[in-house]
Amino acid sequence: MKVLVLLASLLVAVQANAAIMSLSVPGSASGILSSESGWLSGDTSAIDFYTFELSSDTDLSFSLNTAFTSMGMSLYAGEIMMDPGFLFNNGADFFDFAGESLTYLTGTDSFLPGAGNNELDAGIVGSGFYTLAVGGNEGFSLGAFDYTLNATAVSANVAEPSTFGIVLIMLAGLFWARRYQG
Numbered sequence: 001m002k003v004l005v006l007l008a009s010l011l012v013a014v015q016a017n018a019a020i021m022s023l024s025v026p027g028s029a030s031g032i033l034s035s036e037s038g039w040l041s042g043d044t045s046a047i048d049f050y051t052f053e054l055s056s057d058t059d060l061s062f063s064l065n066t067a068f069t070s071m072g073m074s075l076y077a078g079e080i081m082m083d084p085g086f087l088f089n090n091g092a093d094f095f096d097f098a099g100e101s102l103t104y105l106t107g108t109d110s111f112l113p114g115a116g117n118n119e120l121d122a123g124i125v126g127s128g129f130y131t132l133a134v135g136g137n138e139g140f141s142l143g144a145f146d147y148t149l150n151a152t153a154v155s156a157n158v159a160e161p162s163t164f165g166i167v168l169i170m171l172a173g174l175f176w177a178r179r180y181q182g
Contacts, residue, residue: 018044018083023052023132025060026153031134032146039072039135044088047135050149051079054127057156064118064134065148072137073120074107079129090133102131124156 023029031048038046054060064071074090081098088094095101106122134149 018047018049020049020051020080020083023050023149023151025052025054025058025151028148028150030146030148032144033134033136034144036069036136036138036141036143036145039090039137040139042086042088042090043135044083044085046141047088047090047133049080050132050134051129052132052151053129054125054153057124057126059124059154059156060122061152062120062122062132063150063152065150066118066145069145069147070137071118071147072108072135074133075105075120075122075125076102076131076133077105077125077128078102078131080131088133090135105130107133108137 019031021029021031029050033046033048035041035043035046038044060075062073062075064073072090076093078100080096080102081100082096084094084096087096089104091107092104093102094104105125106120108120132149132151134147136145
């Protein structure tokens with residue numbers, strides 16, 4: 001039985017044709033999707049995947065520009081290697097057929113057609129490899145459409161632990177001085 005499931009998975013993986021592209025962050029990219037409802041149906045032939053690497057803690061946000069289509073986005077920790085086919089989940093963890101595990105971090109509403117404003121504020125994320133999935137979120141399709149993805153990244157300033165220690169020592173000194181003054 002396990003052999004049959006493996007063979008069926010491999011056949012589906014061969015037939016799926018999601019685009020997996022590299023993204024420079026910050027930066028932008030353009031793409032064309034075959035359907036405006038790939039996000040809701042989980043059809044990876046109508047979903048694009050963007051992989052990128054962050055070298056430091058970064059405040060990250062994404063926006064999508066289209067003529068009129070509502071889009072869905074999900075951000076995952078990990079780097080997708082091949083089309084996940086039916087294993088893809090736009091609102092939870094999943095793995096691809098190469099065995100790469102992707103951990104869901106944040107995303108737009110994956111169940112309401114037309115929901116959202118084509119923007120995703122991921123907040124501060126640490127260094128590592130990431131995958132962003134994008135697809136049409138209309139619930140119906142009038143055919144293929146094009147889009148532009150914009151990624152904004154600002155290096156996050158994280159306080160040094162030594163600074164916190166110095167502040168604590170200063171407060172302790174002030175407390176001690178005040179205690180022995182009177």
